[in-house]
Amino acid sequence: MPADPVSPRPLWALMYHSVADPADDPYRVTVSPGRLDRQLRWLRRRGLTGVPMERLLRARAEGRDAGLVGLTFDDGYADFLEAAVPLLKRYGHTATVFVLPGRPGGTNEWDPEGPRKPLLTEDGIRAAADAGMEIGSHGLRHTDLTTADDTLLAADTVHSRALLRTLTGREVTGYCYPYGAVDARAAAAVRAAGYGYACAISPGPLTGRFALPRVHVGERDTGPMLHLKRRLHRWRREPVPAVSHAYVTVASR
Template identity: 55%
Template structure:
């Protein structure tokens, strides 16, 4: 498989990257060794902060369409990795209260399972097929997080194709909507992986803040955790603005 990142994978890099926040789980917790969980009360505060500052959280699909039309001002991408069941039960109601939408990246081969990849963390329930469908019907975007939550740079070409392409087919069937976005487990991305995601027909891909490659199919995101109150959110917003000055 070619190691050259396709033109499509790199398009849009001449423009500032959109501001995209990366969440995982929103739930009451007592132990969180991987720092992936935000308390529901803190999440409400973070959504209120966005709205008070003239910002609205939206799905990646809505954000990318707005950018295409030249009107993405005031929009912030909200993304949730892993497809935890608390997205359906805690995140969705809060988003509705604040007039927001979001993208949840679901692990297609683990529907109804648990976060088995987090060896030292508390077990968290993943959304079932019915919960994924429910979120899609409520206006949330369903994206792919692969089949099994694996480091994609380490798998062979056949396994990579299944993680990227097969997961998309499965989630289309479950959600009843097009699956336009892919999110790289662990933020693990290299040119071979990005190239295949673009070739598989995904409109965009989400990486993490600092990745080996970046572009439309490896968009950087800003991590948000339970310690992020107003001042930290402001600092992260300003950091994004500063790094986008070209």
């Protein structure tokens, strides 16, 4: 397969996790509803629209991604539906939420420190999809794919996608690497499982359709900080390949 063409403009995607009280947050992955409200308003006032990753990549393939920002929420916390979705709707944004179909209604047991937070139930995942949000896979149970054996690697990619397709009745085109950990073997497994793209954090030389970089957003990120992160993004990230129309074929397998 020929290499994807490279766009000179870096694709900007923001990475969120939980939307709740950040007082007890040793990993700094929680944003308060008030802060998220101000961040989403900041995007809107600057003519930027937050969209799911699938929509962003399709727009990039068609040369229509100017003014679009990818919004992603990892781990599938229940507070996404309770706190994030109403705010996203208020400002005309949508997002991708990466969920764990092997832990419906469970908690973030992979975090050794900090409070236990509830995850979306199966009904919650369906409700998020019905609200216009893209549902992507975060694997079955939040496993680092770079340490997984072949059996677990297949289950985390193939089986998690099948579960979500059955659960939502919708195509599942996106995967997000737990912990942002990706290597060539993990990226190949995600591609082979039929996904159209995959999100990481800072994949370096692996940057591409199956290792998309994102910018972490936290409680301390005010408007000026977001502006700075946007300006610096061009220098801190590798250019992201534009998704060719082959994306549609791969994602629909």
